[in-house]
Amino acid sequence: MLKLDLNQELVQRSRTAAKQITGAFDWLFEGYSSVAIERTVLRLLGIDGANKEGEPLPNIVIDHLNANSAINKGAAVWVANAMLAKNLSAQEVAEQVSQHKLSLTELPLASAEQLFGVLQPLTQQMLSHIRSQKQKREEMFAQFGARRSPAIYVIVATGNIYEDVTQARAAAREGADIIAVIRSTAQSLLDYVPYGATTVGFGGTYATQENFRIMRAALDEISIEEKRYISLTNYASGLCMPEIAVMGAIERLDLMLNDAMYGILFRDINPKRTLLDQYFARMINAYAGIEIQTGEDNYLTTSDAIDKAYTVTASQLINESFALISGIKPEKMGLGHAYEIDPEMENSFVYELAHALLTKELFPDAPIKYMPPTKFASGNIFKTHLMDAMFNFMGQLTGQGVQLLGMMTEAIHTPHLVDRSLAIENAQYLFKAVKDLNQSLCLAPDSFVNARANEVLQQAVTFLEKVAEEGLFSAMAKGDFAEIKRPENGGKGLDGVFLCDKDYYNPFMQQMKQELGL
C-alpha cells in the first residue's frame, strides 16, 4: 500500500498553528452578526418570495430594520413581535413591510418570554424539516449503497435550469454521482438571492431555492430508477453564504462549496463579513448533514503548483479548523486540492503523487475534493483529455473522495453534453483499470515522493506558524496568501456587518449550537 512516512511532529505543529489562527475569532463570532445572517434567520422563519421588482422579501425586511437602526437586536425579535401584535404569520409580516403597511419598530416591544413563545415553535418546525431532509438522504444512501470513492462529480452550466435538468439526468444515467449546478458568473457578489426558476445566466445558472427544488426532484427520480443516490451540490459562497446554505438544507442539497478564504482572496469579499457568514453557514451545513467543499485549488490556478503547494496544505488546515468550530465532522469536510502541475515538466506525475498523498494522509477521514487540470488545459482537446486521464489515474490511486472530472473542452466552453459524457467514460475506465493497484505498491525507502510530501508539510508549518503569530487578518493584508493583499476593512460587504446588542437573539443559531454540542 502506498503510504507516506510523515513527520508526526510537523503534523502536530501544523494543527496547533491552525487552531491558534482560527481560535482568534471568538470576538467576531460571538459579538457580531451580518445582514446575510439575518436574512437567513428570516428564511428559516419561513419568509420567502419577492416583490414585483424582484427584490426578495428577506432583503426588504432587513433593509427596513437597518433604515430604522434596529437590526442590532436581530431580525427574529422584530418579526416575532409583529406576529404577536398583529396576529400575522412571519410571511404576512414580511409582505406587509414590503407593502409599507407595517413598520416593525413602531410597535411596542413584547417581553422576551412572549417573543420566545412565538419563536420556539417556528424554530422547531423548520429545524425538524431540515432534520427530516437529512434523514431522507441517509435513508436513500442506506437503500442504494454508499457513494463510490472517488465519486464522479460533473458540472452542468447552461444558464437555464430546465436545460440543466436534461443534462444532469443524462450524466447521472451515465454514472455521475454528484451533479454541480454552476452559478451564473456574477452571483457571488450579489447581496441577495434571486427568486424563482431562472432560464438565463452566464457561465452558469442562478442559485435560487426554486432551481434547487427543480433539480433535486429530477435527481430523486433518477436515483430511484438507477438505484444509486445522486447527490446535488451548489455554492454557499459569496455575499449570501448562510442564505444559500439554508436553502440547500431546506431543499436537500448534499454538498456545498463553502470557503471564506476563497471569497476573500479571489472575489474580494470583506474578510470579517465572510468569516462571520461562514461560521453560521457551516453550522447550518453541519446541522443538515451537508458535506462542505473548499476552494484550495484556486491557489494553484494563479500560482505555481510546485512552489506554492504548501499554500494548499496551509489553507486546508485552516479550513479544517474553522469547520470544526462550526460543528462539521471530518467525514463531511471536502477539503480541496488540484492537479495543476505543468505537464511539460519532467516527473510532474511524481510530484503530484506526493501532493495528493499528503492531502489524503493529513486528512484521512475527509472526502477530499480533487480538482482537474485547468491552467494547462488548452484548445487541444485531445491533449487535455489525456491529462484528465492521468488525473483520474491519480484520483483512484491515492483514494481521493470526490473527483471533479476534467473536461476536454475546459479551456473552450462550459461543457457540452458530449464533453461530459466522454469525461465520465474516461473516469470510469481509469477507475476500473487501476482499482486495486494501490494495494500492490509501496514507496521505496528514501523515496522522492516521501521527501517531497514532508518538504511541503514543513513549508506549510513554517507558513502557518508565521500567520499564527501575526494573525490571519494581518497576514492577509500583507499579501501572504496567494500574493493578494486583502485588508481587514477592505472588500465588499463590510457595511453589512454589525455589532450585536446585549439582547440580540438568533433562535436558530442557539438551537443548532446546542444540538451540535458547540
Added chain:
Amino acid sequence: MSKNIIRPYGDTLNDGKMQISFALPVSADAFGKEAARLLLIQMGFDDAEITGMRDLREGFTHFIAYAVTSAGIDTSKIKVKVVETPVMDMEATDAYISEHLGRKITVVGACIESDAHTVGIDAIMNMKGYNHRFGLERYHGFNAINMGAQVPSEELLARARAEKADVILVSQVVTQKNIHIKNLTRLIELAEAEGLRHKMLFICGGPRISHELAIELGYDAGFGTGTYSTDVASFVAITLAKQLT
C-alpha cells in the same frame, strides 16, 4: 486543381478526409446512425462514415464520423489581420519606452460587466505574470492599474479618464451566448459617447478573442489564448511611439 487550392489531409495530399464529432437528439440505433449520416451528406460531405456511436442517454447520441469534403481553400486569397509589431522582452520594452516616450505608460485594466474571471487580466498585469513572463506591474515603463473583476464599463472609463490613461485593457473570459461581444461593444459605445475612444488605445483579450474580432468591434488590438504580457507590452509601446511621429 489550382496549385493554391488546399483541402484537408488524411494520408494523401488533398484527399479531403475529416474527423467529425457531434451529438444529435436521436436514439443510438440504425435510425440515429442514418440521421447522422444524412446530416453529413446535407453538409456537403462525400463518403460519410459513422465510425462511432455512443448512447448519451435521455434520447441523445454521440456520433464520431469520417467524411470527405470537396471544399477547398485558395491560399492566395487569404487575408488575416494579426498584430504585426515585434515582441520584445521586459527589459527591451522598458528601454524602448524610456527612449521613445520618455515617460511611463498608464494602463487601466479590468474584467468588465458580469465577468468575474480575472485569470486573464492578472496574467498580463499582475506583478508575477504568467509562465515566466512578469506582468505589466513589474515593468518600469508602465503604471499598471488592475481594477479586477466585474467592473462596470462606466467605472472603467471614469478611472481611465481620471488617471489620464494611455491604454484600456479589457479581459473577457466568459463567452456563453456571446456575452463577451455584448460587453465589449457596450464599452466601445460608451467610450465613443464620452469622447474617450480616440484618446487612448483600447485593447481586449480572452480565450475567444482574435485580433480580427477586436478590430471589427472597434478596438485597436485583440489578444487570444497564448498571449503573454510581453506581447501586449510590446504592442502598446511601439504603437504609442508611432503615434508620436
